[in-house]
Amino acid sequence: MRARLGGLPTFVLLLGAAYCLFPVAWVVVAAxxxxxxxxxxxxxxxxxSLAANLGELHGYRDGVFWQWMANSALYAGVxxxxxxxxxxxxxxxxxxxxxxxxGLIFNALIAGVLVPAVVLAIPQYxxxxxxxxxxxxxxxxxxxxxSPYGIYLARVYAAAxxxxxxxxxARTDGAGEARILGSIALPMMVPGLxxxxxxxxxxxxxxxxxxYIMLGDDGKFPVTLGLYTxxxxxxxxxxxxxxxxTGSLVSVLPLxxxxxxxxxxxxxxxxxxxxxx
Amino acid sequence: MASTRAPGRGxxxxxxxxxxxxxxxxxxFLLVFALPIAYTVYLSLFRTEVKGxxxxxxxxxxxxxxxxxxxxxxTDPELGAGALRVFGYGAILVPAMLGLxxxxxxxxxxxxxxxxxxxxxxxxxxxxxxxxxASLLWGFLYLPGTSPVNQLLRELSLPGVDxxxxxxxxxALANIAVWGGVGYNMVVLYTALRAIPRDLxxxxxxxxxxxxxxxxxxKIPLLAPALVLTSLFSxxxxxxxxxxxxxxxxxxxxxxxTWTPLMKVYQDAFGRGxxxxxxxxxxxxxLVMFVISFGLLRVTRSRAFGGER
Numbered sequence: 001m002r003a004r005l006g007g008l009p010t011f012v013l014l015l016g017a018a019y020c021l022f023p024v025a026w027v028v029v030a031a032x033x034x035x036x037x038x039x040x041x042x043x044x045x046x047x048x049s050l051a052a053n054l055g056e057l058h059g060y061r062d063g064v065f066w067q068w069m070a071n072s073a074l075y076a077g078v079x080x081x082x083x084x085x086x087x088x089x090x091x092x093x094x095x096x097x098x099x100x101x102x103g104l105i106f107n108a109l110i111a112g113v114l115v116p117a118v119v120l121a122i123p124q125y126x127x128x129x130x131x132x133x134x135x136x137x138x139x140x141x142x143x144x145x146x147s148p149y150g151i152y153l154a155r156v157y158a159a160a161x162x163x164x165x166x167x168x169x170a171r172t173d174g175a176g177e178a179r180i181l182g183s184i185a186l187p188m189m190v191p192g193l194x195x196x197x198x199x200x201x202x203x204x205x206x207x208x209x210x211x212y213i214m215l216g217d218d219g220k221f222p223v224t225l226g227l228y229t230x231x232x233x234x235x236x237x238x239x240x241x242x243x244x245x246t247g248s249l250v251s252v253l254p255l256x257x258x259x260x261x262x263x264x265x266x267x268x269x270x271x272x273x274x275x276x277x
Numbered sequence: 278m279a280s281t282r283a284p285g286r287g288x289x290x291x292x293x294x295x296x297x298x299x300x301x302x303x304x305x306f307l308l309v310f311a312l313p314i315a316y317t318v319y320l321s322l323f324r325t326e327v328k329g330x331x332x333x334x335x336x337x338x339x340x341x342x343x344x345x346x347x348x349x350x351x352t353d354p355e356l357g358a359g360a361l362r363v364f365g366y367g368a369i370l371v372p373a374m375l376g377l378x379x380x381x382x383x384x385x386x387x388x389x390x391x392x393x394x395x396x397x398x399x400x401x402x403x404x405x406x407x408x409x410x411a412s413l414l415w416g417f418l419y420l421p422g423t424s425p426v427n428q429l430l431r432e433l434s435l436p437g438v439d440x441x442x443x444x445x446x447x448x449a450l451a452n453i454a455v456w457g458g459v460g461y462n463m464v465v466l467y468t469a470l471r472a473i474p475r476d477l478x479x480x481x482x483x484x485x486x487x488x489x490x491x492x493x494x495x496k497i498p499l500l501a502p503a504l505v506l507t508s509l510f511s512x513x514x515x516x517x518x519x520x521x522x523x524x525x526x527x528x529x530x531x532x533x534x535t536w537t538p539l540m541k542v543y544q545d546a547f548g549r550g551x552x553x554x555x556x557x558x559x560x561x562x563x564l565v566m567f568v569i570s571f572g573l574l575r576v577t578r579s580r581a582f583g584g585e586r
Contacts, residue, residue: 009384010391016381017392017399020460023414024402026425030417039422086302093298097291105299112310114513114570119559122546123313123320146305177294206407208520213547224409224520231413232527241417248413252406259405263398266464 024252031249035242053246065247067219068226072205072251074137075222079144080200084193086145091154092185096167106155112148121213128214139214140222144204150196157192158185194265205255223251314563320556321346346557356558359538362447367515370451375507377455378462379500383492385463386470397467401460408457412524415453420528441529453521458514462507469503470496509573516566519543538562 030038033047057065094106124143128134162185170180211225227247234240326340350356381400385393417423419440427437440449481491519539526532535541546555
């Protein structure tokens with residue numbers, strides 16, 4: 001009984017882990033290869049050109065790669081921070097006050113979750129270009145800040161984590177609503193807001209279409225878009241493939257580090273509705 | 278949702294505060310969501326009329342054409358073909374991803390299985406990797422020149438598989454999405470499993486149920502709401518697939534620039550500069566998504582959001 005339970009299931013689980021780690025292992029190995037080696041040697045044999053590849057990546061068009069990395073960090077970091085703050089304030093208000101229009105606002109937001117990005121992207125582009133904001137950092141940042149999904153999560157979390165009695169007590173003691181929100185409610189919501197931040201960080205970092213449509217100047221590209229344009233040129237300049245591979249590795253390392261550090265803060269129970277206060 | 282009791286007993290009943298709190302989000306929402314949606318619908322009803330050679334001021338004008346753009350979109354064979362391709366891709370992706378996620382979640386929930394912590398993090402890890410980067414990595418793993426699978430097959434004197442062929446590309450794309458999404462769905466399902474009271478299993482075990490029977494007869498039925506939610510999000514993500522085929526396109530001739538409806542929308546808008554057709558197609562895609570989403574939720578009698586309001 002014990003063997004049957006422990007053996008095969010553990011093997012299946014480890015197989016899944018191997019499948020998920022395989023491309024990451026491959027890119028670590030592939031980044032050590034020169035262009036010739038990339039296409040000639042056995043896939044999983046280590047090459048000798050990691051330093052040379054990194055040097056080339058660093059030198060590529062005056063270090064534009066690092067600019068892309070910095071841009072990604074800016075879009076995702078600042079965007080997610082603003083988004084978490086906005087979600088916290090809005091979610092709290094929707095959970096803790098009953099006011100005219102609450103249902104309408106909430107339903108509109110939920111419908112917003114379902115609207116596909118492209119339906120928004122083209123008119124967003126046109127509107128941005130009307131006010132002269134296309135090809136600016138703001139054109140990518142602004143649409144990332146309001147996250148219907150983040151507001152939904154914050155509302156669920158506020159309802160569960162901020163006790164009514166505490167709010168009432170503060171009110172009786174004469175605290176203003178803004179003060180209750182800032183000093184009592186938001187601090188209680190921090191674990192939920194960290195989740196919102198992480199979700200938004202990943203989704204902004206992953207967002208391809210928005211910068212693809214909004215940006216023309218490759219100095220403002222996030223790293224995903226930058227690497228994509230390099231891959232496209234690889235058709236005619238195979239040497240770029242090596243740089244794409246090395247760049248992929250370098251771009252993924254901070255994400256993996258962030259993920260491993262923060263993975264226990266993911267409150268996915270929010271999503272499955274199993275929140276316990 | 279645990280409690281959204283109406284305040285108003287004791288203290289000063291706040292009248293303006295909630296409006297002040299929701300105002301920034303509402304303003305941004307209107308600007309970034311509502312206005313663009315309204316603008317898309319507006320655009321979809323117009324077309325550019327070109328007079329003469331189309332040169333000079335006033336030779337191009339916007340004319341109202343009603344539902345003409347919709348009629349053309351609905352009868353566009355390339356759009357229909359794209360919709361079929363996404364359907365085929367989703368038919369591979371969604372069952373594979375959710376099936377694997379369910380299996381992994383059930384295994385994680387078994388106390389006697391080993392290496393659970395490691396596997397959970399390893400399987401969840403690809404979620405942190407952007408679709409573009411995932412497509413780059415898998416793209417090289419698919420390329421006959423760099424693919425380890427083909428190398429292995431060659432050494433065994435077996436014919437190689439070409440995942441970048443017109444048929445193989447469905448599996449190639451689905452695999453990228455499975456790889457990126459299985460861990461996330463696994464964690465959602467696993468979290469839902471942990472919320473089920475353990476005594477239920479104890480009772481079943483005393484009645485002589487095997488772990489397999491517990492999983493099939495108790496756990497999976499209780500997971501239904503979480504499964505509905507994960508399916509819903511998976512279907513929505515499937516319909517929105519864009520980055521992966523766009524990234525793989527430079528590596529193969531099997532992916533046209535209009536392979537999915539969204540790619541066609543992009544091409545219409547920015548490749549051909551026909552914003553009106555692109556807008557009409559966008560609205561159609563959005564409508565399909567709404568119908569599917571609400572359909573799924575209705576079929577399951579809103580069990581996923583059942584605790585709300």
